[in-house]
Amino acid sequence: MKPAPFAYHAPERVADAAALLNEFGDEAKVLAGGQSLVPIMALRLARFEHVVDLNRVDELRGIERTNGTVRIGAMTRQADIERDPTVAEAIPLLAKATPFIGHFQIRNRGTIGGSLAHADPAAEYPAVAVALDAEFEVTNPGGTRAVPADEFFVSTFMTALDTDDVLSAIRFPVWNGRCGFAVEEVARRFGDFALTGAVCAVELDGEDKVARSAIGMFGMGSTPLRATDAEAAMAGASVIGLDLEEVGRTAAAQTDPPDDIHASATYRRSVGAVVVARALRRAIEEAQRG
Ligand SMILES: Cc1cc2nc3c(=O)[nH]c(=O)nc-3n(C[C@H](O)[C@H](O)[C@H](O)COP(=O)(O)OP(=O)(O)OC[C@H]3O[C@@H](n4cnc5c(N)ncnc54)[C@H](O)[C@@H]3O)c2cc1C
Incomplete structure (x- = not known):
């Protein structure tokens, strides 16, 4: 099947993505790697008038270590996390969990932000985030706020994200010793x-x-x-x-x-x-x- 028709938006800044979500409310949905959203739309399990594609938002990508924390942009691909030396050294649990996600074709497109925002209770990344007390950076037109992992996951496929929220990054504390x-x-x-x-x-x-x-x-x-x-x-x-x-x-x-x-x-x-x-x-x- 094919998805129902929708308007496609491809912003280049997080602020513009958040503004689009704010404008269209629950008629809009963010597209990351598409590995969960596209099948849902193609099977018409859900229908959205507007799709806001984050793939051109460069500021949402990247892995950065500062002091005791590693910050990973929400649009960082799972395959990049799997191969990243900083992740392997500083957050081994995340590195070890990644190969369990589907198959490599899925990890080539799937993003860490998509996996966390999708909130499948059987997914690996949400469990890593909860175990390590990760912190979620959430951006909307009003600014950016931090949400602790234990408050982010509300129920099956439900999170603390509001309709105009973009999950922008996740911060993982580094374990030493x-x-x-x-x-x-x-x-x-x-x-x-x-x-x-x-x-x-x-x-x-x-x-x-x-x-x-x-x-x-x-x-x-x-x-x-x-x-x-x-x-x-x-x-x-x-x-x-x-x-x-x-x-x-x-x-x-x-x-x-x-x-x-x-x-x-x-x-x-x-x-x-x-x-x-x-x-x-x-x-x-x-x-x-x-
Ligand atoms: C055959 C198959 C097997 C799989 N097996 C596994 C598995 O074993 N383990 C596992 O964990 N996953 C598995 N997945 C899912 C895969 O990991 C997806 O990559 C992931 O669930 C969603 O990531 P995505 O980047 O593709 O997000 P998308 O599909 O693009 O989006 C998923 C949802 O998150 C929202 N979203 C995405 N990014 C953001 C953001 N930055 N801010 C706000 N909302 C956002 C979207 O609006 C959508 O509701 C599988 C998928 C397939 C097709």
């Missing part, structure tokens, strides 16, 4: 959206005790989830003798996974616990090596 990072997921086929998955970061002190940890889960609820109970259970604990399977079960117990044609809630909770345990084990091993 004896750190390890791992991503685990279970999908029916490689490249499919995950049935359940986990992204984990662990920092160890000099005595192999957990100085801090971050566990993000996806496919386990209507938003990406932070396993705060499991993180609390690990805080200060020595990794020797730490029962990671129990930590995984604690993480899964805090979720309310969907029951759908792809998997039952019981399956997701049971496999989700295993996925968390596996990711934590790999993250801890990496931290010990470093």
Whole structure:
């Protein structure tokens, strides 16, 4: 099928994009990589009178490290993030999550901003953003504001973005020290959206005790989830003798996974616990090596 007719706008500045969104309200939609929006429009699951294409807005692209933060422009392609040495060094969790997104053809066009704004609860990037306490830069005609990741994701495909908001960039804090990072997921086929998955970061002190940890889960609820109970259970604990399977079960117990044609809630909770345990084990091993 083809999309219903729409007016096409291609601004070159964020301010102009925000002004167009402000003018047309909920009759307008932003186009980034098109990997989610175009199928939705082509199948006529949604219809918009105006499409505001961000692909010519250069100021929305790029990866920049300053002090303890990496700022990534919303229109930065997933494939560029996958290959970027700064991301690999400073935000390894994001680098490790990227190859799990669909196939390389999708990552060549798909953007980080598109993935976050689309807010699919089974997507990898939203879970990384929540786990690492990323901050979202949101621009509208009134200016730019910062939204913390835990306030950005509201529900399935719903975010804190208003109709005239452009997600302009995402800031990730850099973890230093004896750190390890791992991503685990279970999908029916490689490249499919995950049935359940986990992204984990662990920092160890000099005595192999957990100085801090971050566990993000996806496919386990209507938003990406932070396993705060499991993180609390690990805080200060020595990794020797730490029962990671129990930590995984604690993480899964805090979720309310969907029951759908792809998997039952019981399956997701049971496999989700295993996925968390596996990711934590790999993250801890990496931290010990470093
Ligand atoms: C076959 C297939 C498999 C896939 N598998 C996975 C997977 O395993 N994991 C995964 O995470 N994703 C997967 N995806 C989705 C893919 O990652 C998309 O790239 C992503 O969801 C959307 O990014 P995009 O840049 O293409 O955004 P678009 O499709 O252009 O836009 C998506 C939505 O976000 C809004 N939006 C985009 N950018 C902005 C912005 N800067 N400000 C405000 N709103 C904005 C749009 O208006 C739209 O509502 C898959 C897609 C396909 C087709």
